[in-house]
Amino acid sequence: MRIDNSKAKELRQDFPIFSSRKNLVYLDNAATTQKPEAVIDAISDYYKSSNANIHRGVYKLSQEATEKYEASHKQVENFIGAGNNEVVFTRNATESINLVSYGFDRTFKGKNDIVLTEMEHHSNMVPWQQFAKRNNLRLKYIRVKEDFTLDYDDAEKKITDKTAIVAASHISNALGTVNDVKMICSLAAKSGALSLVDGAQGAAHSEVDVKSIGCDFYAFSGHKMLGPTGTGVLYGKKELLEAMAPFNFGGDMISKVTYEDAEWNSIPMKFEAGTPNISGGIALSEAIGYLKKAGMKSIERWENDLLKYAMENMKNVKKYNPGLGKSAGILSFNLDNVHAHDVASILDMHDVCIRGGHHCAMPLMNKLGVAGTARASFYLYNTYEDIDMLVKGINEAEKVFRR
Ligand SMILES: Cc1ncc(COP(=O)(O)O)c(C=O)c1O
Incomplete structure (x- = not known):
């Protein structure tokens, strides 16, 4: 599918929020995205016709719910190029990262540091700061250059044996x-x-193939990415997920329990203790289906067109962005001597x-050297008219604060 301004307007109709709030200009997609009808329906359909706990009942209803939840794992695996049983469902990206940080506690010998970026x-x-404290490791940060890109020479120096x-x-x-x-993972x-x-922004805004990136975890x-809140994903290489210790303990994540001890279930269940977000997991599959239909490459291209248009039209602002070709559809900016919250509040009036x-x-x-920035972030349903409204609001904020 090729997305242009008229296609974006058509896609918008799949998102009920834009019908109930006719004037809404939603440019906070990096925080969370709006949900298409198909995702909202998947949640309510589950409760209306498939609600049962998974992995537990021998009755058909439970088996159906289990099949749908497991099929959603497959859909995610396929979406990011992962292998069989290399995807674990979590609540969000934050939980996925914490899961890895706890999973490898006290396993590193002869290592001194953890390398992050600025x-x-x-x-x-924060999970790595805590991990560093628990494991007596030092934190190092790959430098961000003046042009807002990473200093890859610095990465080469800082990532060592x-x-x-x-x-x-x-x-x-x-x-x-x-x-x-890809380069950073290869250095690692x-x-x-x-x-x-x-990949909180990566999987939402670009085509991801974890095998081609060569990462251990994503x-x-x-x-x-159009899915429900309370849904997150951790991809991990099979052998690493096998080696990793679980973080939550309880039902579903075990294969055998005695009064003294327990053995762990296979992946992903080993890391999905307790009753999960079943409706959310199933609806995530619908979100991915929607993204696949639109095409991640088309979404990337359209976000790039929107970014270009915004860059050209937002003239009197300081931009914190590496430029077209190096950026996704996320644009941070500031008006001289105006707090970002004030800019956001004026825009909210429109x-x-x-x-x-x-x-x-x-x-x-x-x-x-800033307290913060204002940030507009785009997605497949945004249009040039949304950006016109953004520019209009920024011009008004300028007038208000320059009086
Ligand atoms: C780059 C990045 N990492 C991690 C997160 C955390 O995502 P969540 O709050 O869904 O766990 C975000 C959310 O804004 C993000 O943008």
């Missing part, structure tokens, strides 16, 4: 930068370090939703 979201930083884990974002939620994660592999890609959230703040990247904001 543009990480707190979700791919003393590195335990390299964790880097695929696409920065704060800058839009698309990182060369050459040094004998584990690699984790934070973490992402369903709600940032029903334009953007994010203003530190974007869960406080250390990066400190490095950039």
Whole structure:
């Protein structure tokens, strides 16, 4: 499918929120996306006609729910090029990253450090800070250059045979930068370090093939890619998931329990203790079906067109973006001497939703010397008219604060 402005308008009709809020200009897609009717229906259909707990009942209803939930794992595996049983469902990208950080506690011998990048979201930083404390490791950060891209020479210097884990974002939620994660994962592999890609923005905005990236782990959230909140994914290489210790203990994740001890179930159940978000997991499959129909390449191209249009039309703002070809459809900006929250509040008066703040990247904001930025982030249903409204709102904010 080729997405252009009229196709985007057509796609919009699949999203009920745009019918119930006619003037809504939703440009906070990096935070969470809107949901198509098919996803909303999948949730209610599950409760209306398939509701039962999974993996437990011998009766048909339970078996049907189990089959749908397991089929959704397959759909996700197929979407990111993973192999059989290499996908674990979690609540969100944050939980996926925590799962890995706890799973490898006390397993590193002769290692000194963990390498992250200066543009990480707190979700791919704070778990590693805690991991470093628990495991007596040092944190190192790959530098972000003035042009908002990563310094790959610095990456080569910092990733060494003393590195335990390299964790880097695929696409920065704060800058839009698309990182060369293939290269970073290859440096990690050459040094004998584990690699984790934070794909919270990656899987939503680009075509992902985990085998071609060469990562050991890839973490992402369903709600940032048309799926329900409370759905997340951890991809891991089969042998690493086998080696990794579980993090939550209880029902479903065991194969045998005695009064003294327990043995673990196969993957993914080993990491999915307790009753999961069954309706959410099933609906995530619908979200992926929708994205596949639109085509990830087409979505990437359309976001790029929208970014180009926004860059050309947002003239009087300072942009924190590496530029076309190096960025996904995420544009951070500031008006001189105006707080990002004030810009976002003025835009909200026109029903334009953007994010203003530190974007869960406080250390990066400190490095950039700003309290925060305003951020517009696009998706397949956004149009040039949405950006016109954004520009109109920015011009108005300028007038208000320049008076
Ligand atoms: C790059 C990145 N990593 C991680 C996260 C965390 O995602 P979640 O809140 O769904 O766990 C986000 C959310 O904004 C993100 O943009």
